[in-house]
Amino acid sequence: MPFDLPPIAPDAQLLTRTLRRLPEIAANAVAAAQLAAPEAGSAGGHFEAEIAATTVTSARLFLEGLIEQRPLTRADLSEYIAQVTRLAEDRVPLPVLVAGFYGGMTVFWCGFADTATPEDASDLTALGSHFMAYLELLATVCADVYIEIQQDVFGAERDTRRSLCTAFLRGEPVDGLAARAGVRVDAAYDVVAIDAASELAYADPLIGRRQMRWAQEVLDDACGETVLNSFDGGTGIALLPVHAGPSCERDSRAEKIVRLLAQRFRVDVFLAEEPSTAVDALPDVAQRCTDVTDLVRRLGRPSGVYRIEDVLLEYQITRAGPVRELLAEQLSPLDGQPHLMDALTAHIRHGADRKSAACQLHIHPNTFTYRLRRIAELTGIDPTQPDGSRLLAAAITVRRVVGADGKI
Numbered sequence: 001m002p003f004d005l006p007p008i009a010p011d012a013q014l015l016t017r018t019l020r021r022l023p024e025i026a027a028n029a030v031a032a033a034q035l036a037a038p039e040a041g042s043a044g045g046h047f048e049a050e051i052a053a054t055t056v057t058s059a060r061l062f063l064e065g066l067i068e069q070r071p072l073t074r075a076d077l078s079e080y081i082a083q084v085t086r087l088a089e090d091r092v093p094l095p096v097l098v099a100g101f102y103g104g105m106t107v108f109w110c111g112f113a114d115t116a117t118p119e120d121a122s123d124l125t126a127l128g129s130h131f132m133a134y135l136e137l138l139a140t141v142c143a144d145v146y147i148e149i150q151q152d153v154f155g156a157e158r159d160t161r162r163s164l165c166t167a168f169l170r171g172e173p174v175d176g177l178a179a180r181a182g183v184r185v186d187a188a189y190d191v192v193a194i195d196a197a198s199e200l201a202y203a204d205p206l207i208g209r210r211q212m213r214w215a216q217e218v219l220d221d222a223c224g225e226t227v228l229n230s231f232d233g234g235t236g237i238a239l240l241p242v243h244a245g246p247s248c249e250r251d252s253r254a255e256k257i258v259r260l261l262a263q264r265f266r267v268d269v270f271l272a273e274e275p276s277t278a279v280d281a282l283p284d285v286a287q288r289c290t291d292v293t294d295l296v297r298r299l300g301r302p303s304g305v306y307r308i309e310d311v312l313l314e315y316q317i318t319r320a321g322p323v324r325e326l327l328a329e330q331l332s333p334l335d336g337q338p339h340l341m342d343a344l345t346a347h348i349r350h351g352a353d354r355k356s357a358a359c360q361l362h363i364h365p366n367t368f369t370y371r372l373r374r375i376a377e378l379t380g381i382d383p384t385q386p387d388g389s390r391l392l393a394a395a396i397t398v399r400r401v402v403g404a405d406g407k408i
Helices: 013-020 022-036 049-067 078-089 094-115 118-170 175-181 199-203 205-223 247-265 279-298 308-317 322-329 338-350 354-361 365-379 386-402
Strands: 188-195 235-241 270-278 304-306
Touching (some): 013 049, 013 094, 013 118, 022 094, 049 078, 049 118, 078 094, 078 118, 118 175, 118 235, 118 279, 188 247, 188 279, 205 235, 235 279, 247 270, 270 279, 279 304, 279 308, 279 386, 304 308, 308 322, 322 386, 338 354, 338 365, 338 386, 354 365, 365 386
Antiparallel strands (some): 188 270
């Protein structure tokens, strides 16, 4: 504690009287803490003799430190640290513990004040300053302990679950990892690929880690249990439990996941899913879902949930092979002529409605018609004919997804 706090005499009667009343004050404080944070009491019965004893010990250290004029340090708080460690390991949330801590400490201070007489006014004022400094020390130690536990225990569990998800996606044995993670292995999962990639998330590790945490929270909330996933802050796969509800509810949870992620990340989020996938099919299905999210992003589709049925044609024509490259080559004569590419894109979008297409480009309809004829002359494919329009639309899709040469 700081040395510039108001002095309090080591033989102050207030300290002596408070020490005598310490068990009574501590009992009242523990009861108040239990009322402020009842959730903590369900984790191993901590609001019983254990916490009561720790409370008395910590308060006695504080008062005796004042009497001996010896500032307390973290090294003096071994029993308190052990108690906080047990609460953290029992997964009592830190906000719950803080609520109980300050609820109890408020009553503790009221007990100190009730013990004081009018003659103790100056000592009570000084005691208040020292008490606040002691609370700061306890709160800081508590936060440090929780961070250590999260990194050591919860971090190890999280890493094991991520390794388990990776093993599923690689088709590797999972029984050992599942046992270590305390996760049951289902016969099938709803596979979800998430694409929330942004330059900011990958450029700033802090933002990436925050988005990993947010994604885990959203997935767990949607499914009502811890969800295995490989999300790295930008992209990844989540294996949603099939046993979590009927198919209609599982469909709605995908919409909920993409909506909440988009709200939190403030970027477009693309989610592709395939339901009820057997474990042995997870690697192939996960790759296909990843391909779908990449495809819809490149095609400029809106944020949302997709299945491969939504992009069957686009998916097929953008698969690797000589046909894909030949499709991309159909537009080579238009390279370096963006006004013609814009005209073709507008034509594909509006079809026979040339007036709307010309309006989109802010040109006269006759100028638009001339550009379509020029496209036909250069490529040998007439965009005004159904067959030519379909072929050129496929070529545009390939270029959008894989580039001008049809190669990734």
